[in-house]
Amino acid sequence: MGIYLLLFVAGASVGFLSGLLGLGGGILMFPILLYLPPALGLGSIDVKSITGLTMAQGFFASLSAMLFYRSERLVNRPLVLTFGISLAASSLVGSLLSKLVPDGPLLFIFAVLALIAAVMMLLPRRYGRDELTEAEVSFNRPLAIAIGLGLGFFLGMVGQGGAFITIPILLYVLKVPLRVALGSTLAIGVISASAGLLGKVTTMQVQPLMAAAMLAGAIPMAWVGGAVGKRTETRHLKWLLALVISAAALKIWLDIF
Numbered sequence: 001m002g003i004y005l006l007l008f009v010a011g012a013s014v015g016f017l018s019g020l021l022g023l024g025g026g027i028l029m030f031p032i033l034l035y036l037p038p039a040l041g042l043g044s045i046d047v048k049s050i051t052g053l054t055m056a057q058g059f060f061a062s063l064s065a066m067l068f069y070r071s072e073r074l075v076n077r078p079l080v081l082t083f084g085i086s087l088a089a090s091s092l093v094g095s096l097l098s099k100l101v102p103d104g105p106l107l108f109i110f111a112v113l114a115l116i117a118a119v120m121m122l123l124p125r126r127y128g129r130d131e132l133t134e135a136e137v138s139f140n141r142p143l144a145i146a147i148g149l150g151l152g153f154f155l156g157m158v159g160q161g162g163a164f165i166t167i168p169i170l171l172y173v174l175k176v177p178l179r180v181a182l183g184s185t186l187a188i189g190v191i192s193a194s195a196g197l198l199g200k201v202t203t204m205q206v207q208p209l210m211a212a213a214m215l216a217g218a219i220p221m222a223w224v225g226g227a228v229g230k231r232t233e234t235r236h237l238k239w240l241l242a243l244v245i246s247a248a249a250l251k252i253w254l255d256i257f
Contacts (some may be wrong), residue, residue, distance in 0.1 A: 019225025094156025
């Protein structure tokens with residue numbers, strides 16, 4: 001029973017941050033499920049099951065928070081379709097092949113992606129355009145498709161919707177304003193995580209009871225997080241994102257070595 005209570009609390013906490021910061025939650029949920037159950041004497045969860053649970057978290061938390069951002073006109077449909085569909089296609093391939101990859105390399109891939117995202121989020125940027133709505137945003141579509149195809153494979157391998165690295169790419173490579181980047185990333189996360197979740201379910205890497213306990217907390221709190229984020233200054237959101245991603249990346253790298 002203890003493990004299910006932990007999953008509920010973790011789901012609610014990460015769900016709130018998912019809505020607040022536009023993250024699907026995998027960057028947070030992965031280390032929580034990897035390190036916290038053994039520390040509390042609840043046993044360990046194998047990495048493949050963790051990747052399945054984090055993919056389920058990413059899909060449903062992203063869907064809940066995305067519905068809030070869409071109501072605020074902060075989801076750019078062309079960006080979601082071009083970047084999201086290319087990401088989803090390669091994510092499905094990666095998630096299916098992940099069954100054949102040992103836990104060690106999966107953890108290393110995740111750590112590398114987190115490090116890249118952390119470094120990007122620490123770069124300086126301007127905040128003047130961050131309050132623009134989705135109708136006022138333009139971006140490089142061929143570049144978005146190319147990045148989505150390359151990145152999605154590795155995200156599918158490690159069971160991630162990819163928001164933790166998608167947001168830095170939208171901000172610093174495609175030059176999308178922060179609030180639209182958060183809302184669009186959540187919608188992209190729904191698409192990419194749906195493909196990855198399908199692969200994880202097909203290969204029996206999702207534990208249904210564990211997933212149900214986690215999502216009971218995550219889904220409502222993701223909406224609440226989105227409402228709080230809408231009222232928070234983008235400068236603060238950016239640095240909170242940088243802190244969360246950097247802390248998770250540092251923890252994983254320390255444990256690898």
